[in-house]
Amino acid sequence: MRRRLFLFLLLLFSLTINVFSQQKGQITGVIKDAETGETLIGVSIYVEKLHVGTTTDERGRYALDLPLGEQVLRVSYIGYSTLNKTVSVGSKPQTVNMKLKPESEQLSEVEVTSERKDRNVSAMAMSVQTLDMITIKKIPALMGEVDVIKSITLLPGVQSASEGSSGFSVRGGATDHNLILLDGAPIYNASHFLGFFSVFNNDVVKDATLYKGDIPANFGGRLSSVLDVTVKDEMPKRFGMQGGVGLVTSRLMLEAPLNDHKTSVMAAGRTTYAGLVLPFLGDDLKNSSIYFYDLNAKVTHAIDGKNRIFASVYHGHDEFNMQKMIGLGYGNSSATLRWSHIFSDRLTSNLALIGSRYRYSIDIDYSPYDFSIKAGTDAASLSYDMAMHWSDENVTKMGLTTGYQSYLQGEMDDRGGALSQYLQIDQSEAVARKGLEHALYITHDYTPTPRLSFRAGLRLSCFQNIGQEDLYVFDNVYYTVTDTLHYGAGEVFNTSINPEPRVAAMYRIDEQSSVKASYSRTAQYAQVASAATGGLPFDVWFPTSPNVKPQKCDQFAVGYFRNFNDDAIETSVELYYKDMKNVIDFKDNAITYGYLLIDGELRVGKGRSYGAEFLVRKNVGKFTGWISYTYSRSFRTIEGISQGKEYRSPYDRPHNLVLVANYDVSPRISLAANWIYNTGQPVTFPYGQYTINGVTYAVYNGKRNESRYPDYHRLDLSFTCKLGDLKKERRWEHELNVSVYNAYARHNTWAVTFEQGKDGNIETKNMYLFSAVPSISYNFKF
Numbered sequence: 001m002r003r004r005l006f007l008f009l010l011l012l013f014s015l016t017i018n019v020f021s022q023q024k025g026q027i028t029g030v031i032k033d034a035e036t037g038e039t040l041i042g043v044s045i046y047v048e049k050l051h052v053g054t055t056t057d058e059r060g061r062y063a064l065d066l067p068l069g070e071q072v073l074r075v076s077y078i079g080y081s082t083l084n085k086t087v088s089v090g091s092k093p094q095t096v097n098m099k100l101k102p103e104s105e106q107l108s109e110v111e112v113t114s115e116r117k118d119r120n121v122s123a124m125a126m127s128v129q130t131l132d133m134i135t136i137k138k139i140p141a142l143m144g145e146v147d148v149i150k151s152i153t154l155l156p157g158v159q160s161a162s163e164g165s166s167g168f169s170v171r172g173g174a175t176d177h178n179l180i181l182l183d184g185a186p187i188y189n190a191s192h193f194l195g196f197f198s199v200f201n202n203d204v205v206k207d208a209t210l211y212k213g214d215i216p217a218n219f220g221g222r223l224s225s226v227l228d229v230t231v232k233d234e235m236p237k238r239f240g241m242q243g244g245v246g247l248v249t250s251r252l253m254l255e256a257p258l259n260d261h262k263t264s265v266m267a268a269g270r271t272t273y274a275g276l277v278l279p280f281l282g283d284d285l286k287n288s289s290i291y292f293y294d295l296n297a298k299v300t301h302a303i304d305g306k307n308r309i310f311a312s313v314y315h316g317h318d319e320f321n322m323q324k325m326i327g328l329g330y331g332n333s334s335a336t337l338r339w340s341h342i343f344s345d346r347l348t349s350n351l352a353l354i355g356s357r358y359r360y361s362i363d364i365d366y367s368p369y370d371f372s373i374k375a376g377t378d379a380a381s382l383s384y385d386m387a388m389h390w391s392d393e394n395v396t397k398m399g400l401t402t403g404y405q406s407y408l409q410g411e412m413d414d415r416g417g418a419l420s421q422y423l424q425i426d427q428s429e430a431v432a433r434k435g436l437e438h439a440l441y442i443t444h445d446y447t448p449t450p451r452l453s454f455r456a457g458l459r460l461s462c463f464q465n466i467g468q469e470d471l472y473v474f475d476n477v478y479y480t481v482t483d484t485l486h487y488g489a490g491e492v493f494n495t496s497i498n499p500e501p502r503v504a505a506m507y508r509i510d511e512q513s514s515v516k517a518s519y520s521r522t523a524q525y526a527q528v529a530s531a532a533t534g535g536l537p538f539d540v541w542f543p544t545s546p547n548v549k550p551q552k553c554d555q556f557a558v559g560y561f562r563n564f565n566d567d568a569i570e571t572s573v574e575l576y577y578k579d580m581k582n583v584i585d586f587k588d589n590a591i592t593y594g595y596l597l598i599d600g601e602l603r604v605g606k607g608r609s610y611g612a613e614f615l616v617r618k619n620v621g622k623f624t625g626w627i628s629y630t631y632s633r634s635f636r637t638i639e640g641i642s643q644g645k646e647y648r649s650p651y652d653r654p655h656n657l658v659l660v661a662n663y664d665v666s667p668r669i670s671l672a673a674n675w676i677y678n679t680g681q682p683v684t685f686p687y688g689q690y691t692i693n694g695v696t697y698a699v700y701n702g703k704r705n706e707s708r709y710p711d712y713h714r715l716d717l718s719f720t721c722k723l724g725d726l727k728k729e730r731r732w733e734h735e736l737n738v739s740v741y742n743a744y745a746r747h748n749t750w751a752v753t754f755e756q757g758k759d760g761n762i763e764t765k766n767m768y769l770f771s772a773v774p775s776i777s778y779n780f781k782f
Helices: 002-014 148-152 418-423
Strands: 024-033 044-047 052-055 061-067 069-076 083-089 098-100 128-132 158-160 168-170 178-182 205-211 225-231 240-246 249-258 263-272 288-304 307-322 326-342 347-366 369-389 394-414 431-449 452-466 469-474 481-487 492-510 513-524 526-529 540-543 551-564 569-586 602-618 623-638 655-664 669-678 688-692 695-699 712-723 733-741 749-756 762-768 773-781
Touching: 024 083, 044 061, 052 061, 061 069, 083 098, 128 148, 148 205, 148 225, 369 418, 369 540, 394 418, 394 526, 394 540, 431 540, 569 623
Parallel strands: 024 098, 178 225
Antiparallel strands: 024 061, 044 052, 044 069, 069 083, 128 205, 158 168, 205 225, 240 249, 240 773, 249 263, 263 288, 288 307, 307 326, 326 347, 347 369, 369 394, 394 431, 431 452, 452 492, 469 481, 492 513, 513 551, 526 540, 551 569, 569 602, 602 623, 623 655, 655 669, 669 712, 688 695, 712 733, 733 773, 749 762
């Protein structure tokens, strides 16, 4: 193992060696939106006569090494006019900053330029999707608001976990296998309003990048994907505001420059008044109440040309009460403080201090149960990252991070005593566990020829449990407690170290097509304990320990990318295979809340998933959109579950078909629609039940996930009309949006309940959340 690791590191660092065949000069700069001043990520800068180019990074920066003399840069980005810039390259480095103008409505009827129209073919990254708000806003605006989570679930390989949930499954992975970041801070539950909205307010989002595979080495801690959402951080030219008023929500965002345009301040809020939409909910949710709010704020300050400071905060909360029987409250809070420093045109760095909190509570008053449970997690981390642009052909990134996590597994107040009897546990104090997580990483991009690119990276992660904790030791047969180990406050135990290599390659076959391949290993040190099949956020996080090994995943992917009609139509096929180790599942009738013995409720084994993703997308003209189809399978094999035989994971949904269509009828009016079909979710149904002392227990046949919910499908429609005189340049822009969610009122199953019929047989009842839900909203920008 050590020899293989040494050889891998030797290969990684050997890629940083570059032999220059001719004298070159360097140009660097930042590319921004000409109207808003925001930096643009993923902008293509290309020199056609040399067949070389690059793209801007997450801060809008770029660097190019070019032969001396006059060169023409072609700068393009989706939704913006293409810019051709002539520069004179000298022996000394020079800065060339540029601004792109958004496409006018009149021009967009003829042509919508892409972020380098062949980027899906020419860029090395695969299994990656970056969505800026221009792209997201073209997707149907449900209930008057576009949404990041709803947008990514329309992409191949991504499926919504269930109706009424912002949880999503990527390539057969569990919902807790996704790392969701807001300005670098982890978000542990991304849903608002039973999953109808996510925590991401579209007025403040700059862009969102989803990594389904080929995950960069600077990310870790989850097996399946990373959703990296960034908040607007650039200097506005003047005071501005934007927002919207609808039947369900209202939102407002304010921004302003201060201190002679060295400082910018942004604040935004969003809330709901759901009374008008409740009549359209399913019968099971009438006489219920739903409420949420969230707040965003960000301050950006430019100390000088090489130093900038960013401070970003978020807080959101939800309340849901169902027929005075169930009360649910949950919310996230996060804060990010980041210092960005430019050492030189080639070397940059970022130092970040990040904090995050998630809290969840449920209160049940339904005879014979009367109890409340609280759970949540806290996290704090410090990270430092550096990027070195040796040349156009060689770029190295490296960094380190260290963090602290605290997991409140449960704090139970069993007022009636029935829950303790059902769970067969004694009411106890709050159950909390703590840990430290560290990581070092390095990655290098090497482009030896315009047709061939490589990336190699290594992440070395480490997790440590710390006291105070009473650790229960279980035998491996009956999972009974054999010993109890006490660790004092601050005492470190159970250190786990895992190397996580990441490699990728791309070969450009011709101007219209390329093939790509990637491999990544990921490790996960925290997971969710939940047996819920519906959409409610029963999220109790708990860490790895001497009883629970870190989950690991090896993912292999290969893809073919081909464009047609001068890159107006993109097509791609990606195949993937995931091999997972130490995958967890819970035994039948497991106890997961407020329980010190939760490790004994687990069963550990292996998993695998594989699939194929097909995408056809049209980017040009009045009519745009895409069609995607995903075939995906996901299985687990765990001793003690389903008689030790391989069984479907809860996320095994073989067929997923998505159609997204956008049509600009005129500069004023646009129409949008999407249709989604998914194979039904796997589920385990009982075959019997019995009652003792008024408490009913289900009886299962020992086989897991043999049944399925009915197949899921729905149609969403949207109509948008821009108001006012479009021919004049205006500071006040406004529009009216009318949308219908689930237009043909499909009753998609959210959960299934079981009752004993008059003949003694068990009868099932499908619960659904939503019928057709119309909405109207007024959106404005000043």
